[in-house]
Amino acid sequence: PIPTPWLYELLFRCLGRVVAAVEVGVQGVRAFLYGNDILLQSVERLYPPIKRGGYVAVIDPADGRVIGVARALYDYRSIESLVEGLKRGSADPNAPVFENVFDLGCFVRGCRRR
Incomplete structure (x- = not known):
């Protein structure tokens, strides 16, 4: 089962x-x-904790609300390392690090379950 934004809240x-x-x-x-x-x-x-393949809440910093659920493509330490690499200019800024599983925009777009 996939956790919902409301469960995370x-x-x-x-x-x-x-x-x-x-x-x-x-x-x-x-x-x-x-x-x-x-x-x-x-x-x-x-x-944290963020585990590779695990679900995470996606937070909008404007209001601190959960706007969806994503799956981590890397673990916490690896993503931290990539972020540091980005600051040094040695990491690809367009590299995906979290896969969209469900977002609140689905209500507008009429998404179907993946």
Whole structure:
């Protein structure tokens, strides 16, 4: 089963903190809500634990709300390393790091289950 954005919101409220999530920049939010994957250049903040192949909440930094669910293509340390590489100019900014599983834009686009 795939966790829903609403389940993540409830989990964060119960725990009093954010876990297993990625916060993305403005362009990343737009692209994600149109069904696209999250690229390295869009990663603003990581909230461990993040395991390769595991689900994460995707957070819009404008309001802190969960806008969807993605699957990690790398683990937490690997993504951190890629982000550092991006800052040094040695990583591809267009490399996908999270695969879009479900986004709230589906309600507008009429998505079908993958």
